[in-house]
Amino acid sequence: xxxxxxxxxxxxxxxxxxxxxxxxxxxxxxxxxxxxxxxxxxxxxxxxxxxxxxxxxxxxxxxxxxxxxxxxxxxxxxxxxxxxxxxxxxxxxxxxxxxxxxxxxxxxxxxxxxxx
Amino acid sequence: xxxxxxxxxxxxxxxxxxxxxxxxxxxxxxxxxxxxxxxxxxxxxxxxxxxxxxxxxxxxxxxxxxxxxxxxxxxxxxxxxxxxxxxxxxxxxxxxxxxxxxxxxxxxxxxxxxxxxxxxxxxxxxxxxxxxxxxxxxxxxxxxxxxxxxxxxxxxxxxxxxxxxxxxxxxxxxxxxxxxxxxxxxxxxxxxxxxxxxxxxxxxxxxxxxxxxxxxxxxxxxxxxxxxxxxxxxxxxxxxxxxxxxxxxxxxxxxxxxxxxxxxxxxxxxxxxxxxxxxxxxxxxxxxxxxxxxxxxxxxxxxxxxxxxxxxxxxxxxxxxxxxxxxxxxxxxxxxxxxxxxxxxxxxxxxxxxxxxxxxxxxxxxxxxxxxxxxxxxxxxxxxxxxxxxxxxxxxxxxxxxxxxxxxxxxxxxxxxxxxxxxxxxxxxxxxxxxxxxxxxxxxxxxxxxxxxxxxxxxxxxxxxx
Numbered sequence: 001x002x003x004x005x006x007x008x009x010x011x012x013x014x015x016x017x018x019x020x021x022x023x024x025x026x027x028x029x030x031x032x033x034x035x036x037x038x039x040x041x042x043x044x045x046x047x048x049x050x051x052x053x054x055x056x057x058x059x060x061x062x063x064x065x066x067x068x069x070x071x072x073x074x075x076x077x078x079x080x081x082x083x084x085x086x087x088x089x090x091x092x093x094x095x096x097x098x099x100x101x102x103x104x105x106x107x108x109x110x111x112x113x114x115x116x
Numbered sequence: 117x118x119x120x121x122x123x124x125x126x127x128x129x130x131x132x133x134x135x136x137x138x139x140x141x142x143x144x145x146x147x148x149x150x151x152x153x154x155x156x157x158x159x160x161x162x163x164x165x166x167x168x169x170x171x172x173x174x175x176x177x178x179x180x181x182x183x184x185x186x187x188x189x190x191x192x193x194x195x196x197x198x199x200x201x202x203x204x205x206x207x208x209x210x211x212x213x214x215x216x217x218x219x220x221x222x223x224x225x226x227x228x229x230x231x232x233x234x235x236x237x238x239x240x241x242x243x244x245x246x247x248x249x250x251x252x253x254x255x256x257x258x259x260x261x262x263x264x265x266x267x268x269x270x271x272x273x274x275x276x277x278x279x280x281x282x283x284x285x286x287x288x289x290x291x292x293x294x295x296x297x298x299x300x301x302x303x304x305x306x307x308x309x310x311x312x313x314x315x316x317x318x319x320x321x322x323x324x325x326x327x328x329x330x331x332x333x334x335x336x337x338x339x340x341x342x343x344x345x346x347x348x349x350x351x352x353x354x355x356x357x358x359x360x361x362x363x364x365x366x367x368x369x370x371x372x373x374x375x376x377x378x379x380x381x382x383x384x385x386x387x388x389x390x391x392x393x394x395x396x397x398x399x400x401x402x403x404x405x406x407x408x409x410x411x412x413x414x415x416x417x418x419x420x421x422x423x424x425x426x427x428x429x430x431x432x433x434x435x436x437x438x439x440x441x442x443x444x445x446x447x448x449x450x451x452x453x454x455x456x457x458x459x460x461x462x463x464x465x466x467x468x469x470x471x472x473x474x475x476x477x478x479x480x481x482x483x484x485x486x487x488x489x490x491x492x493x494x495x496x497x498x499x500x501x502x503x504x505x506x507x508x509x510x511x512x513x514x515x516x517x518x519x520x521x522x523x524x525x526x527x528x529x530x531x532x533x534x535x536x537x538x539x540x541x542x543x544x545x546x547x548x549x550x551x552x553x554x555x556x557x558x559x560x561x562x563x564x565x566x567x568x569x570x571x572x573x574x575x576x577x578x579x580x581x582x
Contacts, residue, residue: 021402053402054406055403081392082399085392086399088379089383089390089406090379091379
């Protein structure tokens with residue numbers, strides 16, 4: 001798994017590549033909080049995310065807690081059908097805001113701000 | 117009247133992509149194999165003998181239907197070529213089809229009927245019959261085998277209707293249709309505890325579990341506390357639904373574990389596999405505690421304990437020589453290892469294992485082979501209960517092997533294999549026969565014999581591959 005970061009105004013866009021399972025969640029738990037300290041509003045671009053297991057989901061939730069604690073949020077964009085199925089199965093789709101495109105996710109921060 | 121049921125791989129093979137371990141013809145619809153609906157239809161139509169003709173392995177079908185004692189009808193089996201026409205099949209089954217009215221069910225479809233209706237002996241002229249067809253097959257009543265070509269489609273006159281089965285959504289849709297409106301039309305397994313709720317035997321429903329009809333639940337099912345089941349749910353046999361999970365408009369296949377606090381909606385759960393019937397998307401869950409196959413928990417405690425203890429003993433004995441000789445082989449450059457994904461059972465579970473090759477001709481290579489040290493990296497999998505110490509040759513995860521396992525229910529991959537015990541070359545029909553024979557006859561004593569043979573008798577004759 002690899003994550004590339006870019007910043008669009010007050011929002012960090014993290015592009016996640018590969019599979020978020022096995023040892024990758026530990027890496028995510030380590031890397032993402034560092035970015036969240038700089039900008040707590042983050043869009044996770046999942047276009048290149050192939051698969052995620054419950055460990056990956058757990059890591060994302062841990063990071064979401066940090067983001068919300070810093071008055072920010074993690075919003076997911078362009079998740080594939082497999083990841084969507086996992087999100088629905090675990091009801092994580094009720095916890096994360098999920099958008100079809102990265103642009104929509106970024107715009108949502110402008111329109112809605114972070115979490116109430 | 118006699119019934120000829122024709123099952124063709126070209127019509128039904130697509131279903132193997134979703135459920136590789138199940139023959140498409142016995143795919144469950146409301147906990148009853150599809151073919152059993154055909155069988156019931158044939159019986160209600162007055163058939164006294166049924167022949168099932170298949171062009172692809174149907175051991176599981178024969179195992180299920182046997183000779184028809186359960187249905188009070190004589191069931192026989194025939195084989196066909198994929199391209200055989202009905203005329204050819206009639207000719208091949210000449211003795212069966214001679215001098216009798218025939219019911220021919222050819223294709224992959226669901227036949228809707230009402231068991232309370234009058235399906236017996238539809239009226240048609242003595243030199244004709246009744247044909248009802250859909251895009252994936254047809255049902256034909258003929259006065260005899262000679263008048264097949266005099267029959268035109270007369271679906272509107274029939275007391276039954278056909279639904280094509282060309283996608284998973286079709287199969288899912290039929291399950292939902294039966295659940296919601298046709299439960300009384302068929303003989304379904306289970307007993308009715310209230311309107312539109314059918315329960316099998318030994319169903320444990322814990323406190324605070326809510327069941328919303330229509331629901332069909334199989335045998336040996338445990339619904340843990342705070343689960344909500346329904347509406348529109350079919351749960352197969354040997355299923356556990358863990359605490360706090362909600363299932364609606366879904367089908368849970370036999371031998372599945374559904375983890376806690378999940379929400380299953382519009383899905384088919386098949387062991388560790390979750391499928392969206394609408395688009396055929398498959399999610400293979402790697403976390404055993406989310407969803408898994410119940411097979412993971414099967415097997416006797418005694419067998420697992422013996423396996424683990426024996427593997428641990430061999431592990432201790434091989435530890436030192438493995439690292440000494442392995443190190444030497446690495447220095448000599450004859451060390452070769454590859455990772456391979458192998459099938460763990462016939463429900464699609466797989467595992468990546470290291471395969472060590474015994475190549476080279478040095479003393480270290482030969483000693484490595486004689487001491488069977490290539491097995492060392494696999495022993496921890498036996499200790500963890502993921503593989504057998506003695507079992508079948510692990511089959512790589514390919515569609516062909518998945519298909520093979522559909523008719524090989526006794527398959528259990530082992531570190532030491534039956535084929536090795538018999539000193540069979542890898543691949544080919546002979547090896548498959550040996551593997552199937554030993555798998556069907558496995559016992560503690562039998563496996564011990566094979567293991568000793570591999571370790572001591574064959575060890576001295578084992579050679580390194582060139």
